[in-house]
Amino acid sequence: MKVAVVGVGLIGGSIGLAARQRLGAHVSGYDPSAGALEAALTRGAIAEPCSSLEAAVADADFAVVAAPVQVLGNVVREVLAVSNDECVVTDVGSVKRAIVQQVDDPRFIGGHPLAGAETAGVEHARADLFADATWYLTPTTATRGSHFERLHRFITRIGAWPSAVEPETHDVVMASVSHLPHVLANVLVAQAARVLSAEGERLPATGPSFRDVTRVAGANSAVWGGIYAANADALVAAIDDLVARLTVVRGQLASGDAAGIAEWNDGARDDRRRLLEADLAGGEVHELRVLVPNRPGIVAEIALALGRATIDIVDMGLYPSSGSHGTVALWIRGGVVAEQAEHLVRDLGLEVVRA
Amino acid sequence: MKVAVVGVGLIGGSIGLAARQRLGAHVSGYDPSAGALEAALTRGAIAEPCSSLEAAVADADFAVVAAPVQVLGNVVREVLAVSNDECVVTDVGSVKRAIVQQVDDPRFIGGHPLAGAETAGVEHARADLFADATWYLTPTTATRGSHFERLHRFITRIGAWPSAVEPETHDVVMASVSHLPHVLANVLVAQAARVLSAEGERLPATGPSFRDVTRVAGANSAVWGGIYAANADALVAAIDDLVARLTVVRGQLASGDAAGIAEWNDGARDDRRRLLEADLAGGEVHELRVLVPNRPGIVAEIALALGRATIDIVDMGLYPSSGSHGTVALWIRGGVVAEQAEHLVRDLGLEVVRA
Structure with a gap:
């Protein structure tokens, strides 16, 4: 190779x-x-x-x-x-x-x-x-x-x-989970630099949350300039959404809405737990065999349908035949997930069997 | 006593x-x-x-x-x-x-x-x-x-x-370097949870910047409710300042102002360096990044090697990764001392770069 x-x-x-x-x-x-x-x-x-x-x-x-x-x-x-x-x-x-x-x-x-x-x-x-x-x-x-x-x-x-x-989904998700955190890191260090010089204080030697948030501040301009420019619209939308969310919290803080703050904070804990749990998968690997017409794009369609449902394809194999149809084998982890994958592939109008 | x-x-x-x-x-x-x-x-x-x-x-x-x-x-x-x-x-x-x-x-x-x-x-x-x-x-x-x-x-x-x-200075500084990062962590997980469910995507298994920023999301409500309430005015001011800064960046992104974005990003790098340097009593603080195998005791080995040479670690950060290796960042005061630290760490068989 x-x-x-x-x-x-x-x-x-x-x-x-x-x-x-x-x-x-x-x-x-x-x-x-x-x-x-x-x-x-x-x-x-x-x-x-x-x-x-x-x-x-x-x-x-x-x-x-x-x-x-x-x-x-x-x-x-x-x-x-x-x-x-x-x-x-x-x-x-x-x-x-x-x-x-x-x-x-x-x-x-x-x-x-x-x-x-x-x-x-x-x-x-x-x-x-x-x-x-x-x-x-x-x-x-x-x-x-x-x-x-x-x-x-x-x-x-x-x-x-x-x-x-899908490229669109990719860019929207990256705007939220990668590009926006980079923007915030930059904005936070600028703010802290201003506050600390105005207040005559130095940065505390141990500010763990600040250090975490600002670790990526000022990432390589040659690389990140291109990323920001290429994803500007999705990033602008993510900033707008963030500002809207900050405005709600600001209102609760300014009005002393302790119950609202507590609810918001508990909600964030739930969101974080859900995001972490979504990252866990396990179980036995199941093989699905899909009969597919020999036409361009069919493999991409299957992969995208499973990708949208956050189903990982552990491995795949293509078995073309000389006729009008071939077979795609998919290996999926977890019985329930494999069943879900089976339904999704059937929904594309394709025949599936469990191997 | x-x-x-x-x-x-x-x-x-x-x-x-x-x-x-x-x-x-x-x-x-x-x-x-x-x-x-x-x-x-x-x-x-x-x-x-x-x-x-x-x-x-x-x-x-x-x-x-x-x-x-x-x-x-x-x-x-x-x-x-x-x-x-x-x-x-x-x-x-x-x-x-x-x-x-x-x-x-x-x-x-x-x-x-x-x-x-x-x-x-x-x-x-x-x-x-x-x-x-x-x-x-x-x-x-x-x-x-x-x-x-x-x-x-x-x-x-x-x-x-x-x-x-001064208590006033303390609270203003903490609003920027601790309380605001906590607020942002909460807001970002809420946003990501919405985006990922709307887009049918799950959180990528490795989103290092996102993980860093959201580590403190949903911190104990009993503790943080009181902190948010007691420092609400300083935190509201910090949020306002942050939103103003985000609005500037948003404008640069929306108008395709590549030069403005590059200048802003370079400025953030300078701010970050100044913040780290502000932590010194004499001599510039240098950042060393050490690639370390993910095994117990490695951080102690590094710390002990520097400790034996009476080199103070001004600050350190651990950045584990999903692979077999992670990164340890060390901030060392003084150019000559940083160089000495670099040699000592290399002598442990580890790769070091100046950040």
Whole structure:
């Protein structure tokens, strides 16, 4: 297996390391920075540094584009232009609507691993960066099913959990759970800097809640400028919603509404518990076999239907046949969840059997 | 030395443990809950459970009131009424204006240790809860100097750093660096719960920034209701300031002002650095980030290595990850010292980068 990593920073480099160590892949690398390429080689993240995209991608089974969000569209198109028909092309950008709109190719599937580190650069790349991480994928009806299946398996084999999602949903959710927290971190440090200098006080050495909230303040502008710009509308909506919620609490505080404050606080505890519990799943893995028409987009439809219901596909296999139909095998964890998955797939008008 | 602990929860119990273990004090305890008193005895946080305030405080050198903010004024006054002239009376409440206004006695000094834990209750009390914690004190012109000196020494001897502050300043600063982050945590989990249910998505398994920001969501209503109420005006002002700042960013996002966003983000990075540097007495604070395997004892190893070289860790943060490794951030004062620390940590076989 050959994997081409286009852009060898922390994420690209970690994919290279994981592909080499866990899958025994041959990993080629391309990066506009010769220094980064050399550092990737030193780190062992790639085996073959290439001076052109074309050389890196030649005969690759997978091409992973790990470039800043601003240039993603162009780089992905360039990669597709020099890739062969069997190459699966994907990206790792933090915003997904733009790239999915810009690229319409059956070989491309948008991706976003929810992993990272405090420290950027390939010298911090690790083979286990994606261990147990959610890895969002945004297949469309144009996506070739066999390509999706291969990418799905590639991701599970490097230890992450692929989860299909609509690009719109992805961006709205990320606006709330990632981009807004970054905005708040920035705003809070600015406020605290003003308060502390006005009051002649220094930051308390131990302000655990403040430290938690502001850890991501001033994240790399080159990376985050692109993310903020690409997801500006969803982020603006999230800010508006946040301000509306703050306004309610402000009113309760100003009027001394102790009962309202207590209810709001208890509600937050319940919300947090629900969010944490949603993250737990367990049970035996069940296999479903789905008879599918041989048409483009069918695999994406299934994956998205299960993704919407927050059902993880532990693994999948495609068994095409020479006729008009093929079989998709899905492995789902937990009996109740598998049954739910079965119903959802039937609702798409497909035949399902428990293997 | 006799120390009376009035209210034996996590904070009161930890003071009792520290006073017994570090100072060899005789520690008496009083609590309206007989169960809490018994648990404190079991935990070793007190040596002598008392059925009345009067008995607990009799002949005490120090009386520490660790009661909810709502009832603090009454309890402190009751304690003062039954204390002798030499007894230093203090509290540990998170809001300081109200109590200082309510109590005017030369023996009383308001206090607030910046320490706590996810878990309340005396069964989680620890003798080292206050190790290197800032412990705010609010002496007034009415405070007897010898009492202040004794309390200051008591606090340093249990391992914390006393810092005198005006009650007004304390409350304004806490509104920004503690109470507002708690409010935001609550608001963010409510928003995320709504978004995720509306979008049919669950919380991504790894959303590190979201997890950091919302760790304190839904903190104990009994405790936090009182804090929010007692500091409502400062908190309302902090919310107003935050909303004004968010409104500026919202405008930049909506109008696609990339330069403005970049400037704002860079400003936040500078603010964060200044806030960390403000914590120094001499020399700039440097941040080291250490990649550590997720195993017990590793943090102790690092701390001991630096301790042996008499290098102070100004602050530290642990950022576990889902993989086999996490990150430990260390803030070290002085360029030369930070470099020395870097070498020592490398000598442990760990990867270090300057942030």
